[in-house]
Amino acid sequence: MRWTTFLRVLKLGLVNFWRNRWLSLAATLVMTLTLLIISIFTMMTLVIGKTTDSIRDKMDITVYFNDSASVDQIVDFQHKIAARSDVKEVKYVSKEEALEIFKSQQAGKNVANLIDPNENPLPRSLEVKAMKAENLDQVNQFLDQAEFKPMIHSISYKENKIVIDRLIGITTFLKKIGWIFSSIFVLISILVILNTIRLTILTRKNEIEIMRLVGANDSFIKVPFIIEGLLYGIIATIVATILIKIGMQIMTPLMDQYLGISVSQQMNNFFSGNFLSIIGMEFLVGIVIGVGCSLISIRKYLKV
Numbered sequence: 001m002r003w004t005t006f007l008r009v010l011k012l013g014l015v016n017f018w019r020n021r022w023l024s025l026a027a028t029l030v031m032t033l034t035l036l037i038i039s040i041f042t043m044m045t046l047v048i049g050k051t052t053d054s055i056r057d058k059m060d061i062t063v064y065f066n067d068s069a070s071v072d073q074i075v076d077f078q079h080k081i082a083a084r085s086d087v088k089e090v091k092y093v094s095k096e097e098a099l100e101i102f103k104s105q106q107a108g109k110n111v112a113n114l115i116d117p118n119e120n121p122l123p124r125s126l127e128v129k130a131m132k133a134e135n136l137d138q139v140n141q142f143l144d145q146a147e148f149k150p151m152i153h154s155i156s157y158k159e160n161k162i163v164i165d166r167l168i169g170i171t172t173f174l175k176k177i178g179w180i181f182s183s184i185f186v187l188i189s190i191l192v193i194l195n196t197i198r199l200t201i202l203t204r205k206n207e208i209e210i211m212r213l214v215g216a217n218d219s220f221i222k223v224p225f226i227i228e229g230l231l232y233g234i235i236a237t238i239v240a241t242i243l244i245k246i247g248m249q250i251m252t253p254l255m256d257q258y259l260g261i262s263v264s265q266q267m268n269n270f271f272s273g274n275f276l277s278i279i280g281m282e283f284l285v286g287i288v289i290g291v292g293c294s295l296i297s298i299r300k301y302l303k304v
Contacts, residue, residue: 008220016200016228023196024232030192031236031289032243034185035282039244041178042281043271048171061136062156063143064123069151074124077148081128084142086135091127098122123153136161189289193232197225197297222298229294233286240282244271 017024065074074092082090093101099122128143130136140157212221248271271278 014227014231016224017231020196020200020203023199024228027189027193027196027232028235028239030185031189031232031286032239034182034189034289035236035240035286036243037178037185038182038285039240039278039282041174041182043278045171045174045178048167048174059133059136059160060130061128061139061143061160063126063128064153064155065125065151066153067123069124073151074126077151078126081126081139081143084139086131086138087128088131089127089129091129093125093127095122095124098125186285186289190293193229193290193293194297197229197294200225200228201297225298226291226294229290229292230287231290233283233288233290236290237279237282237286241279244278 063077078090078092081087102122128139130139136157140155143152143155143157248268
């Protein structure tokens with residue numbers, strides 16, 4: 001195809017897009033919603049997944065001892081844990097250190113002065129860090145043996161594991177919901193664009209016949225419709241990216257208020273660090289849907 005011919009075909013595609021502007025607007029809006037939903041659910045799933053992995057990596061097991069447990073028992077217990085190959089570090093926390101930690105925490109500032117250091121109710125403990133997050137279950141099973149139970153008051157792993165399992169459950173749920181909504185809107189986009197291209201072909205039926213009579217080849221007739229589908233994807237990508245950017249600025253204060261600063265920071269960092277990847281994904285999905293639907297419509301309704 002010559003450059004002059006290409007410019008003519010490109011102009012025809014732009015004219016088609018503008019001539020059917022209300023249909024084009026509807027198709028572009030539906031595709032924009034599709035790209036928005038895919039992008040948002042992808043970002044949320046990845047951020048929550050990374051947050052869960054980060055918490056798992058930082059998570060340790062804290063063993064709290066009864067006051068009746070002797071120092072020798074605790075030291076012997078500490079040596080047994082430290083000797084395990086799946087344990088990275090074991091730190092002993094005395095009653096005095098536990099009180100200082102409690103005072104430094106925001107929740108403990110209001111009542112810290114009410115605690116008498118001579119009658120400190122806080123238990124002694126061991127903070128156990130595993131080599132890998134996957135080793136925590138094995139370490140917990142070791143700590144939960146019957147021979148150690150008389151001196152142990154409680155083990156924090158069970159409570160932490162509940163939180164991690166909930167986060168994993170939320171991530172799995174979001175993935176399923178994301179796939180469902182994304183699939184629904186992809187299907188809607190395909191149907192809308194197919195019908196838009198079909199209506200464009202039908203409204204231009206006489207014009208296409210005249211083009212054939214004057215000797216226009218198949219490419220000259222087909223390519224404008226492909227360009228029209230391409231425009232749906234390009235415009236939808238631009239609009240979806242702008243809306244995500246604006247949405248991030250609006251939602252950040254709300255996420256800081258209800259979910260914590262770390263969540264909003266991770267969302268913003270992920271969006272900034274993967275900006276080109278997000279645009280690329282949106283562009284690819286938009287082009288595949290737009291051009292794919294155009295090709296299907298051309299083959300079905302335009303017998304050239």
